[in-house]
Amino acid sequence: METGRHKATTRETAGFTLFLIAITVAMIWSVWAFSGAILWAMVLAVVFSPFKERIQRKMPGREGTATAITLLTIVCGVVFPVGILIDMLIQEGAGLISRLQSNSTDLPGLFDRTVRALPDWAQSWLHQYGWDNLTNLSDRLAANIQTLAQAVGARALSIGADLFAYLGSLLVALYLIYVLLRHGATVVERAGAVVPLAPHRRAVLAHNFVSVVRATVKGTVVVAVAQGAAGGVVMWLLGVPNALLWAVVMTFSAMLPAVGTGLVWVPVSIYLLATGHVWQGIVMALMGAFVIGTIDNVLRPILVGRETQMPDALVLLVTLGGLSAFGFNGLIIGPVIASLFLAAWEMVRQEQEEGIPVPAHIE
Known part of the structure; x- marks a missing residue:
């Protein structure tokens, strides 16, 4: 004889919800290392x-x-x-x-x-x-x-x-x-x-996650490595001490919008001029402005579609904030959070324009 499915009481639902939250937190804590x-x-x-x-x-x-x-x-x-x-x-x-x-x-x-x-x-x-x-x-x-x-x-x-x-x-x-x-x-x-989200919302958020990860790695990390490598080669040819060290510093500075590689090649150019290496300083400045600095403009459109990019001001903010909050991992986490944030509020805006009521609780 078949019995009907047990209908959980409010107390049982609350208890299971608390257990689910606790065991999830414990799981995250156990693998956090x-x-x-x-x-x-x-x-x-x-x-x-x-x-x-x-x-x-x-x-x-x-x-x-x-x-x-x-x-x-x-x-x-x-x-x-x-x-x-x-x-x-x-x-x-x-x-x-x-x-x-x-x-x-x-x-x-x-x-x-x-x-x-x-x-x-x-x-x-x-x-x-x-x-x-x-x-x-x-x-x-x-x-x-x-x-x-x-x-x-x-x-x-x-x-x-x-x-x-x-x-x-x-x-x-x-x-x-x-x-x-x-x-x-x-x-x-x-x-x-x-995941307690509607299928279309899951699809949008998953698409944004994949897009921003690929955009960050290809459009930020790869381009920054290319700029750092180019700067390192130029500095090595010009005889700049510790060229490899400054190339790595240039790579990290290239990941920061509005800052860029000028944070390194400008002081290096001044250093060369100040130490009497005039033509080397001029070459460093010209290569920095017209070669190293333009790699971003050439490679980024090829590696990443423009549709995946966020405003430079927002990228700078979330990248610096991510690095501050999560260390090197924040290089990825910051842009991902910003992308999901924008995608979620864009869905809210679209649903309001279409007259679809936005639920006050998680679906």
Whole structure:
């Protein structure tokens, strides 16, 4: 004899809701140590999924092989180069700090020549705020060099101690990339089925998430790496000390709208002029303005459609805010949050214009 389906009471529904919230929070807390690995696994899976699909079309029925080839491409094209770059960057930074500690660089003299190379209005502005006092500035710098060296040394020891944690996160990320590339459609379908949103809203938000992730990686990270690489090559050819270090700094500055690579190549040009390398300083300024600075205008329209871009002012705000709140992961999280925010309120606007009542509670 069949019995009717049990109708949950209000108390039972409230109890299950509290349990669902608690167990979800506990689950998030238990995997939070790998939050960065999970985020970048999702990002790389989203970015490389079209590449995997193209391989799979050429190899019908061999999805596992196509996924393995894609994962190997990610390891060889992303993971290894980033690891090598980090190692080189640490060595460059250590060398720079060592030279500063040994006083092999005439910092006061260099600063004096740099100030004299500036326009009169800039020199007056520095004098007004007392920033042209070489003695005070050099004393402050000397006092902080030792502290900086100790901090870098402590950080190096911390990195060594946390090596296994980093390797563990890397292995988790690689495994998740494989799973998402192989079973991503199933994961998205099953996750979407339990999200308490209308299907059309889920579709819009999912589309925005994928679009902004790809736009951020291709239109921000790839372009910034190209600009940093170009700047590094130019500085290396011109004999600028620690060219690799400044190339990495230029890469990060290129990710910030309204700031850009000028944050690096302008001071480098002034440095070269101040140290008597006139033609090198002029070349650096010309290359920065007409080559490095225009890479963004050339590559971004090719890599990213204009329809996926947000206003530069908003991108700058959410990128800086994301970096401040979430560290390096905020480079992705900030734009994603902004995109979903705009998409959600755009749906509200459209529904109001169409006369569809907006529910006061989550569907």
